[in-house]
Amino acid sequence: MTQQTVGLYQGEKVVRYYTTVKGGTAGETGGVDEEVLAYLKSILPKSMRRRIALDAGCGDCRWSEYLHRLGARRVIGLDNSPDMLALAAKRKVERDLGRLRLIRADMQEMPLLSESVDLVLASFSLMYFPALEHMIRAIARVLTSGGELYLATNLVTIDDSLLLKELKGKVIPIDLGTGGQTIPLENVVQPLEQYKSAFCAGGLVLDHEKYFDPEGLSVTPGYQHKEHIVLSKAVFKLSRG
Numbered sequence: 001m002t003q004q005t006v007g008l009y010q011g012e013k014v015v016r017y018y019t020t021v022k023g024g025t026a027g028e029t030g031g032v033d034e035e036v037l038a039y040l041k042s043i044l045p046k047s048m049r050r051r052i053a054l055d056a057g058c059g060d061c062r063w064s065e066y067l068h069r070l071g072a073r074r075v076i077g078l079d080n081s082p083d084m085l086a087l088a089a090k091r092k093v094e095r096d097l098g099r100l101r102l103i104r105a106d107m108q109e110m111p112l113l114s115e116s117v118d119l120v121l122a123s124f125s126l127m128y129f130p131a132l133e134h135m136i137r138a139i140a141r142v143l144t145s146g147g148e149l150y151l152a153t154n155l156v157t158i159d160d161s162l163l164l165k166e167l168k169g170k171v172i173p174i175d176l177g178t179g180g181q182t183i184p185l186e187n188v189v190q191p192l193e194q195y196k197s198a199f200c201a202g203g204l205v206l207d208h209e210k211y212f213d214p215e216g217l218s219v220t221p222g223y224q225h226k227e228h229i230v231l232s233k234a235v236f237k238l239s240r241g
């Protein structure tokens, strides 16, 4: 039951996203998401020795590089965008990431063995899926028992219960604005409860949750339900029982 990811993270748009977030290097300062990135780093293990890590929706592999530097035995950078994987391949060579393996695949159908990965990091790559539960199960499948999922996402919540029912799982237009540039994005409306029930269905236990200001994100002007939609960013840390 593979569903189409909502349309914007392809080709030129995904590259523009990266230009906007300062080349997407997790270690660099500036750009958007700095607070979220710093928090993620503070809760990730301090060493990855002997562990296998999966960077799901890796983009240009800024996080793969970070996990590699923590000493992971192997890092798998998985993405379905050839443009992003081309940037990742460049990074692999330039930064000498010999234990990084790049895979072009859809996160919903990962060509990985069950229980073969100790840690999954999904940084801003899961907010395009109407079938969130299916996606979380797909991630949980590849995790070893006791394995961990670190998830950073834009969260779209709605303060009107009837409207929430109508929009749940639907795509809404949002803008990422920074440094005078605006990039149109799309997010799928997934209430927090939806995330939590998907975690449960995947057999994942929530260890930490933290919420951040939407920084740079706003619902596109003119969208009819704009005033009922609240954007935030969230980081979840989960483990597989």
Ligand SMILES: C[S@@+](CC[C@H](N)C(=O)[O-])C[C@H]1O[C@@H](n2cnc3c(N)ncnc32)[C@H](O)[C@@H]1O
Residues within 6 Å of the ligand: 005, 009, 010, 014, 017, 024, 056, 057, 058, 059, 060, 061, 062, 063, 078, 079, 080, 081, 084, 105, 106, 107, 108, 122, 123, 124, 125, 128
């Ligand atoms: C906003 S970028 C984040 C990239 C990276 N995780 C980071 O934090 O820099 C989202 C990434 O998810 C990837 N992506 C979206 N849908 C996907 C899917 N169905 N399967 C694999 N990758 C996907 C996109 O190609 C893109 O590289």
